[in-house]
Amino acid sequence: MTETAIDTAGAESLDLSPAELALCLEIGAGHGRVSLQHPLLPRLLGLGVVIADQYAPGDLVLAKAEQVEARLREQTEHEAQAALRSMREIPKITHALQQVQRRIDPATTVPVQEVFVPGLQGATEAMARELDAVMFSVCSAQPGHRRPEVIAGSRRRDVPVMAERDFRWRMVYDVSERGNPALADYVVDMVRAGAEVRTTPDPFSRLILVDGRHAFFEDRGLIQDPRRGGVAVAEPRPGAWHCQSPGVVGYLGRTFEQLWERSTPWSGDEADPAHAITTPLQRSILWELEKGKDQTQVAAHFQTSRKRVQRALTDLREALGLKTLWQLGPWWSLSPERQIDHRPAPPPRFR
Incomplete structure (x- = not known):
């Protein structure tokens, strides 16, 4: 027996009537063979509530509620996706018709510019x-x-x-x-x-x-x-x-x-300290620069080379997409990453 899928999108309701529920009860209880010409049977077959008995050809059995739910959900999702695809095509039809109409009467079809x-x-x-x-x-x-x-x-x-x-x-x-x-x-x-x-x-x-x-x-x-x-x-x-x-x-x-x-x-994760743009070293350097020190003084503070300090700042500038190192100051002054270190981080060790 072939089941016919019901049009859930066009149906007013998926509720079962008392008569349909009574028929389900009769089929589920196995009270005799139900006539395939029963007027309520096509809808129950379409919903998948009643299915063919694979062990007894010609007989019907009541489907499990979970199977019915899964089938209806899947069918409804397919119909919703098809409807969404149709909605996307509407502007194309509208545009094509507008092009034709403008060739006929441009004055009445062109919207306010x-x-x-x-x-x-x-x-x-x-x-x-x-x-x-x-x-x-x-x-x-x-x-x-x-x-x-x-x-x-x-x-x-x-x-x-x-x-x-x-x-x-x-x-x-x-x-x-x-x-x-x-x-x-x-x-x-x-x-x-x-x-x-x-x-x-x-x-x-x-x-x-x-x-x-x-x-x-x-x-x-x-x-x-x-x-x-x-x-x-x-x-x-x-x-x-x-x-x-x-x-x-x-x-x-x-x-x-x-x-x-x-x-x-901008990945959107920079507001989370766990995904900070800055490294601990870069934040330490920025804290020292904020005190008014220049790069040479920061290098001396950390007992490293000025070149290494400049490299750390250049890496941060490139990560932010800035053009000059001077732009790091305004960015750092407003950056939520200042909250990662509630006070200036201790000088990191350099190998």
Whole structure:
């Protein structure tokens, strides 16, 4: 006897009716052979509640509850994955139809190319709406210092979205933010959920890209052409531009890719002392430099060579993706790794 899988996705309920339960009881108790033409039998066979007796052809037996549960879960997961794949295909169909429609009547099918969303709250809400509908990818470039309260809001919004949805999220921060404890904790959660995070010492502008179709960026003010009566700089307005122009979004997407390629991965574990970037030696050197000593004085303090001290600092600079040793000072001043040593570590031994 061949079992027919029931469409669990289209079924209103998987509950068994009293009549179906009575039939299950009859089959399970072995009270005679049930007619294969019984009107309730197809659904029970489809659910796998009732199965063919492999030892008595033509007879039916009641399946174990655990087997029924495992089968239904597996089938439902397959259907959910198929539905998710279909959802991913919807933008492709929409895009193809838009291309056809624009050839017929461009004026009525082209969406608003760009709009300025005033105020930080308004811009945040506009970006949140697009993040809620993300299908494929998010690219975010966040320069400058991120305040704890801003990070807390991002954590509440971003971590659940990243954990529940299947898309790629790439983030770029200024390298100095590696010493921001609140951001480090946020990065740990986002990386665990599947995000990719990098840092760079290079200057860059704030940018959010969603699915390669929406771009959000800051208002940079207005500079009047000098040939038209001098230079007049208008102050940037709080808020963000929301742009859907394919050409502009594509250009900004390529700009982000170049920024991403120049950036250094941040694993997200640096906030954990067990996975510190710095070594005990490097932290000891940084503590001494913070007191105002130069590298020669630090080398004398540790009774080693200046070259060895410089090598330790260079290794740390390269690990952080910094360009100069001078940038280690600001990074160390904000680094959560300062908490690893509640006081300056004792001078390490050099062989």
